[in-house]
Amino acid sequence: MSDGTRKYFDEVATRWDEMRRQFFGDGVRRAAIAAAGVAPGMVVVDVGIGTGFLAEAALDAGARVIGIDISDAMLAEARAKFAGRSFESRRGDTDHLPLRDGEADAVVANMVLHHAPDPAGAIREMARALKPRGALVVTDADTHTHEWLRTEQHDLWLGFARGDVASWFLEADLEEVTVGDTQETCCPTSNCGTQATITIFLARGRKLIG
Numbered sequence: 001m002s003d004g005t006r007k008y009f010d011e012v013a014t015r016w017d018e019m020r021r022q023f024f025g026d027g028v029r030r031a032a033i034a035a036a037g038v039a040p041g042m043v044v045v046d047v048g049i050g051t052g053f054l055a056e057a058a059l060d061a062g063a064r065v066i067g068i069d070i071s072d073a074m075l076a077e078a079r080a081k082f083a084g085r086s087f088e089s090r091r092g093d094t095d096h097l098p099l100r101d102g103e104a105d106a107v108v109a110n111m112v113l114h115h116a117p118d119p120a121g122a123i124r125e126m127a128r129a130l131k132p133r134g135a136l137v138v139t140d141a142d143t144h145t146h147e148w149l150r151t152e153q154h155d156l157w158l159g160f161a162r163g164d165v166a167s168w169f170l171e172a173d174l175e176e177v178t179v180g181d182t183q184e185t186c187c188p189t190s191n192c193g194t195q196a197t198i199t200i201f202l203a204r205g206r207k208l209i210g
């Protein structure tokens with residue numbers, strides 16, 4: 001994890017809800033929470049939680065949520081938003097998630113994989129934390145060519161090929177793996193006014209039994 005990425009997200013944390021609404025809509029969250037099969041009593045981990053976009057829907061569905069992020073400022077926003085609810089925050093990064101093996105019924109991650117130094121390793125870590133038959137759902141950008149996102153928003157990867165994501169899920173011993181379309185787009189605007197319209201995939205898999 002780079003210090004630059006953490007500093008960037010610390011700086012934008014109080015504005016993130018507003019920025020996020022310009023980037024992508026609620027359809028992504030509905031698709032992710034439905035694909036994870038979130039139900040009352042489940043332990044759901046939101047990796048790269050930000051201010052709690054996915055976590056909020058999981059809490060509304062009756063889950064207990066653990067939110068993980070590298071940014072203390074993002075975690076502070078999430079804690080303030082979810083005070084009094086069944087929510088716990090943990091500081092950590094995708095390389096070494098602060099989770100016990102088999103701690104989660106579901107792990108969800110929206111738009112963090114393209115910030116992960118080792119995306120295949122991040123998926124292995126998320127899968128490690130799942131109970132048998134637990135679901136991993138990752139939503140992120142399809143491959144694109146908007147280089148300015150590396151400098152302006154600290155993206156490490158210009159999206160992903162869906163075939164690569166499927167391979168990483170399978171290598172992490174997940175089964176019933178699918179990588180499909182959310183019908184949603186991510187639409188950031190650069191400092192010089194260029195608007196990107198990037199499609200968003202949804203990858204899902206289940207942890208093997210035993």
Ligand SMILES: C[S@@+](CC[C@H](N)C(=O)[O-])C[C@H]1O[C@@H](n2cnc3c(N)ncnc32)[C@H](O)[C@@H]1O
Pocket residue numbers: 001005006009010020047048049050051052053054068069070071074092093094095109110111112115116117
């Ligand atoms: C693009 S934002 C998405 C936030 C949230 N998931 C959402 O949908 O609004 C990416 C988030 O991932 C966090 N992040 C970036 N790199 C990370 C890493 N290596 N490990 C954990 N969190 C990371 C950032 O601090 C930020 O909160």
